[in-house]
Amino acid sequence: MGGVSDGVDLREAAPAAPGPTGPTPPAREPRNGKNRFGLRQKAVTYLVLAPLAILFLAPFAWLISASFQPMGEIFSTTPHWVPESPTLEGYKGFLNVGDLTNAQQAQGHGDWRWFANSAFVALTITVLQTFFNALCAYSFAKRRFPGRNVIFVLFLATMMVPGQVTLIPNYLIIQHIPFFGGNDWMGSGGHGWLDSYWGLIMPGIVSAFGIFLLRQYMLSIPDQLLEAARIDGASEFRIFRSVVLPLCGPALAANAIFTFQGAWEDFFWPLIIMSSPDKITAPVGLALFVVQNRTSWTLLFAGSVIATLPMIIVFIVFQRRFVQGIALTGIKG
Template identity: 60%
Template sequence: MAVLVGEQRRQLAARSGSLRRRQQWRAFAWNAVIYALLIASGVLFVAPFVWMVTASFQDVGDMFRWPPSWIPRSPSFDNYVDFFAQERIGRYFFNSAYVAITVTVIQLFLASLAAYTFAKRRFPGRDALFLVTLGTLMIPGQVTLIPNYVILKHIPFFGGNDLLGQGGHGWLDSYWGLIAPQGASAFGIFLLRQYMKTIPDDLLDAARVDGASEFRIYRQVVMPLCRPAIAALGIFTFTYQWDDFFWPLVIVSNEDLRTLPLGLALFVVRNRTVWDLLMAGSVIATLPVLIVFLLFQRHFIRGIAVTGMK
């Protein structure tokens, strides 16, 4: 009896061993498939990107050659030098940075202030005002595009306008026009409000008992606790603004105010063939967002989870 049991056990062990081996093999094959798919699609995804960087260090002659060379034959910075010499790229770069940073700072400040008010204070009309704020999310930019252009043109006392907003170009062709209409973001307010709601009221009440003003509570209690959400929103806003093309295209005609995407896009439309310089310009335009992304990658990814965008 005891022998039989031992025999059975051995058989059982052998069977489960082969099962385990089969499972292991299957897991291995499955992993191989996963890696193959990931590597293949990953390569396809970065290829255009790598090509841009390679091309920016190549001579035009080498760019126009089949087979394409993925490693520059005679790498040089000539394209960059030429690009800076030919186009006022430094100016474009400054404009992009100035507008993107200013808009980000203003948006974060105004949105967090509003978010705090909506999340943590009670006052008559709060829910109605919050609904009004959310309502702006429903309206696509194309509807407000044309009227906003007309509104900017008629801002009084700017750009040669009189009191009634006549006679000049107002905020068109100005940093004001590039920045002011982007100052309020309902998306940012909503996002920060959701985050601030998780802060316990007791903390704020304790500060109120100590006689802190509402602004001080906002600045010294709420803001430090919201750092992850602020970081995520800030990165998001900066990249979005750096990327923005449509609005500058519409309101800027003065070459000195072109942002980098606008300058490059008009460059493509005007000179159809200067690919070497274009690739250099593209690398320059991508670098800031790339750096921000690599530095704050975790925030980027976490931001999406934090913001409840799922």
């Protein structure tokens, strides 16, 4: 937000500056792009865009169609874009609900719990991270306390550390969390948070980037507003909850959407720390399924469709926020 408003300010300030001394700026011509954009150009544009769009969408069309095809149809020499004998076998097999065919019993099946795990973990991370990020951001943006700048710079510096560098030590740290997973107070003896939801959720409940983003947004809240609440006797937490949070709607929404997206499709971290087949998340389940059951493509396609649906729904519901969020952050979650 800070960035966006800066840009606007600059643009508005620029023409105003030479005003008093220089010649008066020429009157703004009305936008007439539509008139100049002729029928022929329009046709050419569509001719370029339409085939590209078809190329971009074709894999999705195939994915949806194939998820309803029985195995024999997928493995035919000519691809069927419309399933000849539609079946829900793939969905049943991947979710492991209803009666499975003998082939599926033999070749392995998925588990509906993978999706439940993904939903639980992604939602928990989203709620906690949005809350804790906002709490930190508020302190950095609107509170003056000794050590603020040092701590803030430290936070910023952590944005420079890629997840891959801390991945291996974090695996070992998670393994040695005291009192969990059979560990003693020294953190040895058991497996700690490995193969548990704690290990999936805890490292994700704050993000330096999210804090930075929300802080920039909160800087634009006028201090007088907070001061007024303080004079009225509101506690600091009350001010945060009743004054700051309601004013940060768009930034909080952007933070939440990108966090959910990132947590839902997170792959590397759950891949290395989770091992029980009933505790893994959907992306890991799918990826391991490819490695282990190389031929059960019906199930894989069905699982892929289910794993994609929440993302598409979130995208369609929050489409406006998405674009706003990208403008706000300049980044994908």
